Amino acid sequence: MAAGMLMPMVRFAVDPVLKAEAGGDFIATKQKVSDLTAEPVRVDFTFKQKDAWYESEVTNTAWVYRDDKSDKIVALSPVCKHLGCTVNWNTDKEHPGQFFCPCHYGRYEKNGKNIAGTPPLAPLDVYPFKEKDGFLYLGKAEPRKEA
Secondary structure, three states, X not given: OHHHHHHHHHHHHHHHHHOOOOOOOOEEEEEEHHHOOOOOEEEEEEEEEEEOOEEEEEEEEEEEEEOOOOOOEEEEOOEOOOOOOEOEEOOOOOOOXXXXXXXXXXXXXXXXXXOOOOOOXXXXXXXXXXXXXXXXXXXXXXXXXXX
């Protein structure tokens, strides 16, 4: 009898965890690919996130630019690999042309590589991307394979 009463409650509690979600989806941004230049720009994008029974809108950010040499798009996560603060582009007057984390003075090169002697021990994560109808779509940020 106890199992008959407990099973529906266990199923109710575990069900959201077991549901398969579509992974690897790309999220549309308002950034036109044709407008990207060699100067990194902040691109905000919003998506719906479901945690068990609660659904919320989440806004993420990426630093996006077009590489001068390869003409490829680069999309970097703004999350510092030291303690998770937000990095900004070109805000440290002593070190222009770099990403700077004001929390503990972490610095990254334009390509996202961490600068030796500063707190971050790893490069910024990268967003996979694709272009659709002239607009930039971003996937989930991934750690860099090369440093």
